[in-house]
Amino acid sequence: xPTLEKPLTQHLRTDGTPLDLxxxxxxxxxxxxxxxxxxxxxEVTETVxxxxxxxxxxxxxxxxxxxxxxxxGAGAPHPKYLVANADEMEPGAFKDRRLLEGNxxxxxxxxxIAAYAIEADVAYIFLRWAYRQAQEALSRAIAExxxxxxxxxxxxxxxxxxxxxxxxxxxxxxxxxxxALLNALEGKRANPRAKPPYPxxxxxxxKPTVVNNVETLCNIPHILKNGADWFKGLSRTKDGGTKLYGxxxxxxxxxxxxLPMGTPAREILEEHxxxxxxxxxxxxxxxxxASTEFITDAQLDVPMDFDALxxxxxxxxxxxxxxxxxxxxxxxxxxxxxxxxxxxxxxxCTPCWSGLSWVEQVLGAMERGEGEEKxxxxxxxxxxxxxxxxxxxxxAPGAMEPLASGLNYFCDDxxxxxxxxxxxxxxxxxxxx
Amino acid sequence: xxxxEEKKEIEAEFTxxxxxxxxxxxxMKVVQKHRGWVSDEALRDVAAxxxxxxxxxxxxxxxxxxxxxxxxxxxxxxxxxxxxxxxxGYERIRxxxxxxxxxxxxxxxxxHRFTFLPNVCLGACDRAPVMMVNEDLHLDLKTEKxxxxxxxxx
Numbered sequence: 001x002p003t004l005e006k007p008l009t010q011h012l013r014t015d016g017t018p019l020d021l022x023x024x025x026x027x028x029x030x031x032x033x034x035x036x037x038x039x040x041x042x043e044v045t046e047t048v049x050x051x052x053x054x055x056x057x058x059x060x061x062x063x064x065x066x067x068x069x070x071x072x073g074a075g076a077p078h079p080k081y082l083v084a085n086a087d088e089m090e091p092g093a094f095k096d097r098r099l100l101e102g103n104x105x106x107x108x109x110x111x112x113i114a115a116y117a118i119e120a121d122v123a124y125i126f127l128r129w130a131y132r133q134a135q136e137a138l139s140r141a142i143a144e145x146x147x148x149x150x151x152x153x154x155x156x157x158x159x160x161x162x163x164x165x166x167x168x169x170x171x172x173x174x175x176x177x178x179x180a181l182l183n184a185l186e187g188k189r190a191n192p193r194a195k196p197p198y199p200x201x202x203x204x205x206x207k208p209t210v211v212n213n214v215e216t217l218c219n220i221p222h223i224l225k226n227g228a229d230w231f232k233g234l235s236r237t238k239d240g241g242t243k244l245y246g247x248x249x250x251x252x253x254x255x256x257x258x259l260p261m262g263t264p265a266r267e268i269l270e271e272h273x274x275x276x277x278x279x280x281x282x283x284x285x286x287x288x289x290a291s292t293e294f295i296t297d298a299q300l301d302v303p304m305d306f307d308a309l310x311x312x313x314x315x316x317x318x319x320x321x322x323x324x325x326x327x328x329x330x331x332x333x334x335x336x337x338x339x340x341x342x343x344x345x346x347x348x349c350t351p352c353w354s355g356l357s358w359v360e361q362v363l364g365a366m367e368r369g370e371g372e373e374k375x376x377x378x379x380x381x382x383x384x385x386x387x388x389x390x391x392x393x394x395x396a397p398g399a400m401e402p403l404a405s406g407l408n409y410f411c412d413d414x415x416x417x418x419x420x421x422x423x424x425x426x427x428x429x430x431x432x433x
Numbered sequence: 434x435x436x437x438e439e440k441k442e443i444e445a446e447f448t449x450x451x452x453x454x455x456x457x458x459x460x461m462k463v464v465q466k467h468r469g470w471v472s473d474e475a476l477r478d479v480a481a482x483x484x485x486x487x488x489x490x491x492x493x494x495x496x497x498x499x500x501x502x503x504x505x506x507x508x509x510x511x512x513x514x515x516x517x518x519x520x521x522g523y524e525r526i527r528x529x530x531x532x533x534x535x536x537x538x539x540x541x542x543x544x545h546r547f548t549f550l551p552n553v554c555l556g557a558c559d560r561a562p563v564m565m566v567n568e569d570l571h572l573d574l575k576t577e578k579x580x581x582x583x584x585x586x587x
Contacts, residue, residue: 091515091554129499132568165449170458170497187455189496248517248558255559336519
């Protein structure tokens with residue numbers, strides 16, 4: 001069994017105020033950076049690879065492997081860029097906010113180490129506009145780090161320099177997609193780019209660029225400070241480290257917890273979230289933000305990690321669960337999700353902008369009691385038309401994940417909507433838009 | 434005409450990016466901070482400063498959710514309509530706000546005090562339902578709290 005260390009969150013203050021530089025250093029901060037600077041960039045990348053850190057933004061790509069794809073050495077193009085993806089706009093996901101607000105130096109240290117590993121010259125933090133408290137904390141922390149020589153032309157006399165800039169987005173979910181994020185940073189509409197070429201070789205302004213999630217980067221100082229084996233030992237599975245898990249919905253204690261990677265959903269739900277509110281029963285959960293497939297009671301004992309959830313037809317995603325109870329309408333919930341995806345489609349490819357609008361309208365009609373038998377087949381068809389590979393990026397396939405699994409698990413609920421020509425959950429004059 | 438202060442704030446961003454166009458979103462946010470929204474005239478002025486075509490800049494302005502191309506009230510209410518807030522009673526909160534303000538989503542009160550807008554996830558799902566008024570996040574909303582919250586904004 002792993003130890004119960006919580007490297008990412010152990011120093012977060014209960015009142016939410018951020019650690020300033022002195023407090024961060026007293027807690028062992030910037031020791032990982034000092035250690036990294038004694039190593040070569042390739043050794044830093046190798047350490048992260050051996051630690052088994054997989055990206056915490058949802059896709060789970062091995063972080064060290066991502067870094068190793070960047071051209072290195074004297075012949076490499078410059079400037080090279082590192083970007084922290086702090087957009088976090090997926091409904092149900094709220095994990096990075098806590099790290100950004102509570103311990104901004106942890107992210108900054110992780111970014112300096114990552115930038116050293118890929119020999120980046122400039123680093124951007126791409127922050128979602130709604131995180132005002134994080135914006136203040138990060139601005140202050142960047143100034144403190146620059147003042148003390150952790151940022152700037154010459155980091156702690158290493159010969160390596162890094163300029164760090166906080167970019168506050170103007171709001172659009174697609175900005176979380178890494179190539180769309182690059183377009184947004186360049187001052188364009190945030191349409192995704194075709195891959196290949198991948199950003200590691202052709203990214204911001206055509207130069208090599210790595211985009212990493214906030215939680216991913218926050219792990220880096222601890223891996224460097226304590227070693228790859230220590231990091232692997234934190235986990236219950238082969239994916240190294242801890243994970244920020246969360247729960248929202250009608251549970252007794254909604255919240256966010258740092259736990260060993262691979263903690264089962266049932267343990268998170270019952271021990272940490274306190275179980276369902278009195279009078280409610282668990283029906284299903286979307287395990288990792290709005291774009292993951294439902295899991296039911298039968299899958300709650302599966303470890304919440306990247307591979308195990310795949311085996312039961314879902315995804316870890318962000319690890320922040322949305323809980324559906326037995327008194328909330330699953331069709332209404334799916335309508336809400338698909339309205340979000342339809343609205344936030346960038347419109348770049350036809351299956352997404354046209355298909356998602358259609359799906360949203362069909363679900364809306366069903367919820368209003370205007371559904372027809374053929375609608376179920378239309379919805380099933382759309383999940384195939386917008387499957388991975390049929391659209392330009394992952395937004396529409398992500399939108400289809402909860403829908404496809406919902407059509408499977410809640411088939412009787414859909415049929416009741418059609419047969420009874422009403423939403424069975426809206427018996428008390430509840431509002432419908 | 435951009436004010437000297439607006440121009441200075443926009444030009445301060447030039448050091449952060451290798452191209453002028455990359456500053457355009459920040460530039461529009463500067464204008465919005467000073468004027469509340471981005472008018473056609475302001476958009477043309479920003480485009481000229483950044484060597485961009487006004488239509489190109491408008492295409493970018495209208496893409497992003499938080500650039501306002503129409504006037505807004507003194508206080509902007511952003512009600513989260515995403516899944517966790519929906520589960521936790523978004524519709525009741527929306528109804529209470531519409532009744533109290535006498536307007537629908539997307540509208541501004543006649544006295545220009547409030548603009549009421551829907552908003553995708555505000556990233557506080559464990560404290561749902563939530564809304565932002567200007568820079569302030571209001572958590573664990575209940576219909577009976579609405580009146581008191583609105584009183585804070587004159």
